[in-house]
Amino acid sequence: MAAIHNDEQPKYFSGEKLYTPHEVSLFLGLSVESLRLYEREGLIVPLKLESGHRRFTEEDIEWITCIQRQIHENKLNFAGIRYLLAMLPCHEMKPCCLEDQMNCPAGDKSCRPCWNFENTPCRQKGENCRTCVVYQQVLNVENLKQILQVKFKCD
Numbered sequence: 599m600a601a602i603h604n605d606e607q608p609k610y611f612s613g614e615k616l617y618t619p620h621e622v623s624l625f626l627g628l629s630v631e632s633l634r635l636y637e638r639e640g641l642i643v644p645l646k647l648e649s650g651h652r653r654f655t656e657e658d659i660e661w662i663t664c665i666q667r668q669i670h671e672n673k674l675n676f677a678g679i680r681y682l683l684a685m686l687p688c689h690e691m692k693p694c695c696l697e698d699q700m701n702c703p704a705g706d707k708s709c710r711p712c713w714n715f716e717n718t719p720c721r722q723k724g725e726n727c728r729t730c731v732v733y734q735q736v737l738n739v740e741n742l743k744q745i746l747q748v749k750f751k752c753d
């Protein structure tokens with residue numbers, strides 16, 4: 599369950615401390631607009647309250663820090679990061695049935711990660727990308743590096 603049915607800005611969710619976009623922007627020294635841009639570009643999937651307000655966990659902050667390093671130090675652009683994320687073997691990680699694999703637009707040749715598509719079979723069934731095992735791997739940056747066997751310089 600990703601949506602929180604309480605609009606009173608809870609400080610914790612599933613035992614994790616939650617941060618507002620403003621807090622994240624102060625902590626990381628980037629603008630709230632940059633956070634929105636990362637979301638629009640399909641790099642992050644924030645936790646959403648029922649009101650639509652975004653919240654971030656410490657794992658999100660670690661991933662956003664990693665994104666910043668890819669952009670500023672490794673000179674990747676948004677498309678390059680999406681391309682790397684598209685290498686996640688989402689059909690194996692879920693795992694999806696053969697029928698869903700055949701009907702999924704996020705196939706092996708995709709240049710975007712599966713959560714960038716509105717019409718994947720899992721999303722059509724109402725599954726939530728934020729809590730999906732695939733996106734959760736992204737939030738574990740060490741695992742992500744191992745899965746992709748790519749040297750994300752996040753240390």
Ligand code: SF4
Binds near residue numbers: 692713725727732
């Ligand atoms: S629920 Fe979302 S993140 Fe999970 S496999 Fe489907 S599209 Fe990808």
